[in-house]
Amino acid sequence: MADTTKIINCPACGKEMTKIFMSKEGVNIDICLNGCGGILFDNRELKKFDEYSENIDELKQAIQDKTFEQTDENKVRICPVCNTSMVKNSVSAKGDIIIDECYNCGAKFFDHGELIKMREEYPTEKDRRQALLSQTYNEIGSKIDDLELKNNMNLAKRSKFLKAMDKLFYKDVS
Numbered sequence: 001m002a003d004t005t006k007i008i009n010c011p012a013c014g015k016e017m018t019k020i021f022m023s024k025e026g027v028n029i030d031i032c033l034n035g036c037g038g039i040l041f042d043n044r045e046l047k048k049f050d051e052y053s054e055n056i057d058e059l060k061q062a063i064q065d066k067t068f069e070q071t072d073e074n075k076v077r078i079c080p081v082c083n084t085s086m087v088k089n090s091v092s093a094k095g096d097i098i099i100d101e102c103y104n105c106g107a108k109f110f111d112h113g114e115l116i117k118m119r120e121e122y123p124t125e126k127d128r129r130q131a132l133l134s135q136t137y138n139e140i141g142s143k144i145d146d147l148e149l150k151n152n153m154n155l156a157k158r159s160k161f162l163k164a165m166d167k168l169f170y171k172d173v174s
């Protein structure tokens with residue numbers, strides 16, 4: 001896992017990111033204050049953040065009344081923590097909030113405003129996970145259908161896989 005005290009450069013605009021200390025969560029979060037306003041979480045940070053989802057005041061304060069550079073959200077971004085290409089993923093059931101995720105180290109990058117938009121769409125973490133879960137099942141379901149045609153995956157294997165997904169997504173839900 002990343003050393004959270006290391007200065008990192010924004011994966012969207014390349015500017016040096018600023019660490020904001022979130023007192024409730026006890027974590028430093030990297031924000032691109034002098035560039036595009038994007039926010040980067042490492043895996044551990046986002047998890048802590050989720051546990052106290054009601055307080056994002058420090059974050060709001062840091063970014064309020066600022067204007068940020070526009071970036072090309074369609075461009076593939078490179079994880080500033082581990083140098084792996086990040087993957088674009090929807091974190092909203094409506095599909096209008098796309099974040100960049102690093103499948104290697106678990107870092108997640110939110111463009112300016114995406115996090116706040118996401119939290120407005122789903123007031124609680126549980127709501128968001130539920131929405132995400134049903135969406136993920138739909139996506140994975142159709143991927144499995146494709147796989148089945150190619151590999152003749154049987155039903156037993158399929159339900160085993162879905163059970164594993166359950167564990168993955170439900171383990172943190174209170």
Ligand SMILES: [Zn+2]
Pocket residue numbers: 010011012013014015032035036037038
């Ligand atoms: Zn930036």
Ligand SMILES: [Zn+2]
Pocket residue numbers: 079080081082083084102103104105106107
């Ligand atoms: Zn990474």
